[in-house]
Amino acid sequence: MIEQMNDNNWYQKSILLKLGVITLLILLLLIPSSWILDLIAERQDFQAQNINNVSNNWSGSQSIQGPVLVLPYTTNAAPLVANQPAQTGYVYILPDAISIKAGLDTELYKKGLYDVTVYNSKVALQGTFGQPDLNKLGITAAQVQYDKARLIFGISDLKGLKNNPSVAVAGQSQIAELLSDGDTLFNNALQVTFTLPQGGPITFNYNLDLKGSNDFNFLHTAKTTDVEMSGNWPSPVFNGRNLPDSREVTKQGFKAKWHLLSYNRPFPQQWVNDVYKLKNAKAVTQATSGVKLQVAVDEYHKITRTTKYATLIILLTFVSLFLTELIRKQSIHNFNYILIGAAMIVYYTLLLSFAEKIGFGLAYLIASVSTIALISVFTGSLLGSAKPAAMFAAILTTFYGFIYIMIQLEDYALLVGSIALFVIVAIIMYFSRKINWDTHQ
Incomplete structure (x- = not known):
């Protein structure tokens, strides 16, 4: 009896020892798993570098900014020195209404292993400015230099500009010029000068022929901003604080419309002498909307999510092998x-x-089939039977199939994963009933 008990104790200790070794192996395998995540991050950085290279050579993301009406005025401050001219200030006025219509013709630009979305775009802008409310600003009409009015607008990457924009404003038409002054409303600004009529609304319109990559955005500056955007990209992602009021997405492309009011605009209608008002990063982010045209399937994101399940797969496989x-x-x-x-x-x-x-998708199939076949055949040879090989093929197929479904179900991943794990634990509990943990019998 004592000898039997000693045998039983030895058997229990050997099982515990084996479980300890398996646990240690799983922990050790976390190290190469983290290396895989580092490798994925490195490849993502390499992809980003390639995208930046294409953007530098072609053109970067485009953002349509403005226009803004700028009126110089003479201050009433007395000159400090005799005959010194009075100082000049500036009134900045945003549009009452603006309409933007943009059509995007997209294509994939191949750079090494990666595809970058580039596009050509025709953009038509028109709208109106109201007369400035000089009383609120403490300025008289006599101070304003109406003959030196300017209309200024910005484009995030001037390298993508394919034409010399002709701007019609207040019945006057001119070719826009680059505003080289460092203290400007926008980082990349163009302007036209004109004589502002004193009375009635001021109309404007101009067309832009642009090229860009990945993103196309606009800055909400008017009291009323209406935007119509269309393109041949089948998987757009609309971004920004204000999503489209209506959108239609098909395999042939997309159409989207925005109707935005000044209540959602973080800028005043008019102000004086603050050239940085439209450069506030937080305000610009709040007022920017548009569309991302990146490749629909983010391979690295899915691979990263798959790799995060590595420990779970190894654990379940080792438990199955141990049972x-x-x-x-x-x-x-x-x-x-x-x-x-x-x-x-x-x-x-x-x-x-x-x-x-x-x-x-296809990579997941090839890698899964290859790994399942390798492990199943190897296990079958170790146990000297085709039955465990078939069993492990079925188990691993279930595991990898489960992970693939989890990757596809972004919104329901937690729910489906919790249910599946519950079922797996129940199955392990069921088969563990057949094991006599005390003896060899």
Whole structure:
């Protein structure tokens, strides 16, 4: 009886020892798993560098800014020195209404392994300014230099400008000139000068022929801003604080419309002598809306999410292998556990390298089938039977299939994952009933 008890104690201790070793192996495999995440991040940085290179050579993201009406006026301050001219201040006025119509013709620009979305765009802008309310500003009409009025507008990347914009304002038409002064309303500004009529609304219109990449945005500056945007990109992502009031997305492209009021605009209608009013980063972010035209499937994002499940897959696989040992009463050496874990780590490098070439879906299929076949055949050879090989093929197929579904279900990933894990635990509990943890019997 004592001898039997000693055997039982030894058996229990050997199981605990094996579980301890398996746990240690899982923890050690976290190290190469983190290396895989670092590798993915490195490839993402490389992709970003390629996108930046294309943007530098072609043109970057475009943002339509303005226009703003600028009126110089003479201050009433007495000159400090005799015959010194009075100082000049500036009144800045935003439009009462502006209409923007933009059509985007997009294409994929191949740069190494990566695709960058570039586009050509025709943009038509028209609108009206109201007369400045000089009384609120403490300025008289006699102080205003109406013959030196300016209309200023900005484009985020002037390299993408394909024409010399002709601006019609207050019945006068001129070619816009680059505003080289460093203290400007916009980082990349163009302007025309004209004589402002004293009375009635001031109308304006101009057309832009642009090229850009990845994003197309506009800055909400008017009391009423109406934007119509269309393009042939089938998977746009609308961004900014104000989403479109209506949008239509098909395989052929998209159409979107915005109708924005001054209540959603973080800028005053008019002000004086603050050239940086439209450069406040927080305000500009709040007033910017538009569309992202990036490639619909973000391979690296999906691979990163897949890699984060590596520990779970290794854990479940090792638990399944360990239960198989106990049920079949056949021992598998710890070194073989290491080899199986290594195969599951190499799986993610296969997935990453293939996804860069052929896309995530097909890469996932190739990497999964290859890894499942390798581990199943290896397990079958260790246990000397085709039955455990088939069983492990089914188990791993279920695991990798489950992860693939989780990756696709962005919004329901937590719900589906919780239910699936509950089912997996229940299955393990069911099969563990067949194991006598006290004896070899």
